Amino acid sequence: MPDSRPIGVFDSGVGGLSVLHKIRARLPHENLVYCADSGFAPYGSRSAEEIQERAFFLSQFLLQQDCKALVIACNTATAAAAQVLRQRWPDLPIIGMEPAVKPATAATRNGVVGVLATVGTLASARFAALLDTFGSDVDVITQPCPGLMECVERGELDAPATRALLDSYLRPLLQADADVIVLGCTHYVFLRALVQESVGPAVHLIDTGAAVAAQLERKLIAGGLRVLPQSAGTENFWVSGDAGPMNATLQFLWRPGVRFSTLPI
Numbered sequence: 001m002p003d004s005r006p007i008g009v010f011d012s013g014v015g016g017l018s019v020l021h022k023i024r025a026r027l028p029h030e031n032l033v034y035c036a037d038s039g040f041a042p043y044g045s046r047s048a049e050e051i052q053e054r055a056f057f058l059s060q061f062l063l064q065q066d067c068k069a070l071v072i073a074c075n076t077a078t079a080a081a082a083q084v085l086r087q088r089w090p091d092l093p094i095i096g097m098e099p100a101v102k103p104a105t106a107a108t109r110n111g112v113v114g115v116l117a118t119v120g121t122l123a124s125a126r127f128a129a130l131l132d133t134f135g136s137d138v139d140v141i142t143q144p145c146p147g148l149m150e151c152v153e154r155g156e157l158d159a160p161a162t163r164a165l166l167d168s169y170l171r172p173l174l175q176a177d178a179d180v181i182v183l184g185c186t187h188y189v190f191l192r193a194l195v196q197e198s199v200g201p202a203v204h205l206i207d208t209g210a211a212v213a214a215q216l217e218r219k220l221i222a223g224g225l226r227v228l229p230q231s232a233g234t235e236n237f238w239v240s241g242d243a244g245p246m247n248a249t250l251q252f253l254w255r256p257g258v259r260f261s262t263l264p265i
Contacts, residue, residue, distance in 0.1 A: 002226065002227050002228040003068055003224070003225045003226065003227060004031065004227045004228075005031070005066050005067060005068040005225075006030070006031035006032055006033045006065060006066065006067050006068070006234075006236070007023070007027075007030055007031070007032050007033070007067060007068065007069050007070075007071065007216070007220075008033050008035070008059075008062030008063070008065065008067030008069070008070045008071070009023065009032060009033070009034045009035070009070075009071040009073050010034070010035040010036075010037060010055075010058040010059070010062065010070075010071075010072065010073065010074070010077075011034075011035075011036060011037065011072075011073040011074040011077070011186060012036075012037050012038070012040065012041040012042060012043040012074050012076065012077065012149070013036050013037065013038040013041045013042075013149070013152075013153045013187065014036055014038070014152065014153060014187070014190075014246070014249055014250060014253055015073070015074065015149065015152060015185060015186035015187030015188075015189070015190070016034065016036070016071075016073025016074060016186050017034070017036075017186075017190075017250075017253045017254055018073075018186050018187075018189035018190055018207070018209050018253075019071065019073040019097070019186055019209045019212055019213070020032065020034055020073065020235075020254075021209070021254075022209040022210050022212065022213040023071065023212075023213045023216060024233070024235075025213070026210075026213040026214065026216075026217055027213070027216070027217060027220075027233070028229075028232060028233060029227050029228070029229045029230070029231065029232065029233050030220075030226075030227055030233045031227070031233045031234045031235075032233060032234070032235045032236070033062060033065050033067060033235075033236045033237075033238070034235065034236070034237050034238065035058050035061065035062065035238045035239075035240075035263060036237070036238070036239045036240070036246065036250070036260075037054055037058060037240050037241075037263075038153060038239055038240060038241050038246055039239075039240035039241020039242070039263075040054050040240060040241070041149070041150075041153060041241075042118065042149050042150060043074060043076040043077055043080075043118070043120060044076050044118025044119050044120040044121065044144075044146070044149065044185075045119065045120070045146070046120065048080040048081075048120075048124075051076065051077055051080035051081055051120070052080055052081045052084055054077075055072070055077050055080070055081035055084075055085060056081075056084075056085070056088070059085055059088075059089070061238075061263065061264070063089075063092075065236075068093075068220075068225050069092065069093040069094070069095070069216065069219060069220065069223075069225065070085070070092060070093070070094045070095070071094075071095045071096075071212065071216060072085070072094065072095070072096040072097060073097060073186055073212070074097060074185075074186060075097045075098060075099060075117060075118070075121045075184055075185055075186065076118050076120040076121045076124075076185070077096075078096030078097045078098060078126070079098075079120065079121055079124035079125075079126040079127060080120065080124065082094065082096040082126075093216075093219040093220070093223060093225070095212055095215050095216050095219060096212075097186065097208055097212060098126065098127075098130060098208065099115055099117055099121065099127060099130065099182050099184035099208070100182050100184075100206045100207060100208045100211070101113070101115070101127075101130040101131065101134045101135055101140065101182065102130070102133075102134045103206055103211075104180045104181075104182045104206050105134050105135060105137065105138045105140075107180050107204055107206065108138055108178075108179055108180045109179050110177060110179050111137070111138045111139055112138065112139045112141065112176055112177050112178045112179060112180075113135070113138050113139070113140050113141070113178055113180045113181075113182065114140075114141045114142075114143060114170075114173030114176070114178035114180070114181040114182065115140060115141070115142045115143065115181070115182040115184050116143050116145050116148075116169060116170075116173075116181060116182065116183055116184055116185070116188055116195075117142065117143075117144065117145065117182075117184030117185055118144065118145065118146075118149065118184075118185050119144045119146065121184055121185065122142050122144055122184075139176070141172065141173050141176045141178055143169050143170075143172055143173055145165075145169045145185070145188070147165055148162075148165055148166065148169065148185075148187070148188065148191070149185060149187040149188075151165065151191075152187040152188070152190050152191065152249075153187070153246075153249065154245070154249065155248055155249035155252055155253075157190055157191060157194065158194060162191070162194070163194065163198075166191060166194060166195065166198060167198055170195065170198050170199060173199075174199060174203075178203065179202065179203055179204065180203065180204045180205075180206060181195065181199060181203055181204070181205055181206070182205075182206050182207070183195070183205060183206065183207040186207075186209070188207075189207050189209060190253060192205060192207075235254075235258075236261075237250065237254075237258060237259070237260035237261070238260060238261050238262070238263045239260050239261070239262060239263060240262070240263040243260065243262050246260070247260075
């Protein structure tokens with residue numbers, strides 16, 4: 001039987017909207033529920049235990065909305081909490097993010113790959129395992145980016161301060177002659193044009209939003225969870241913390257006129 005229950009997606013803030021765009025493009029008939037945990041952002045500076053606590057809360061909330069699958073649209077939350085969430089709900093499709101080290105190492109021409117990510121992602125055991133598995137034959141230059149996620153949360157995608165901060169993080173990668181750069185945080189995808197402008201057309205940028213949407217589709221098909229293609233899917237948005245500053249950013253990054261509700265404490 002077709003399954004019209006929604007798909008739940010959560011992130012530390014608005015960055016996961018970059019993944020939600022890919023999901024909506026690939027699955028136009030599915031209903032979506034998105035949680036932006038902006039009241040507890042940034043995750044990159046929090047402990048693994050804190051992130052797991054938030055991930056449990058958000059997952060339980062989405063399951064209360066009768067979601068049939070979960071997408072962790074956050075690299076840091078995936079690294080800290082994906083395994084424990086899958087242990088808690090072993091029969092629930094849970095799709096996470098990870099920095100695209102594997103495709104980056106396949107795409108590099110000179111053997112130098114740069115990775116922009118949060119401190120939490122780069123310090124995780126999951127990222128270390130990726131490097132051990134796929135990074136042994138290339139030179140992977142990692143660059144933590146404190147403050148960059150917050151620029152996106154504020155909607156400052158082309159502000160002078162954002163450009164200056166981004167340039168300072170890109171400089172070591174360019175000095176190392178990286179010809180592929182991984183956007184290892186979903187927030188950074190919204191800075192893609194700015195990054196490309198800074199590094200030039202010869203440097204290839206990679207993120208994993210499209211791959212996550214494809215994996216979600218495979219899981220839905222395998223589980224018999226697809227909705228019938230009768231009408232366009234709906235979206236419901238939830239935000240934690242002070243939703244006021246989020247209003248303009250959410251409407252700019254998704255579409256004008258979008259409405260959202262406040263997550264319960």
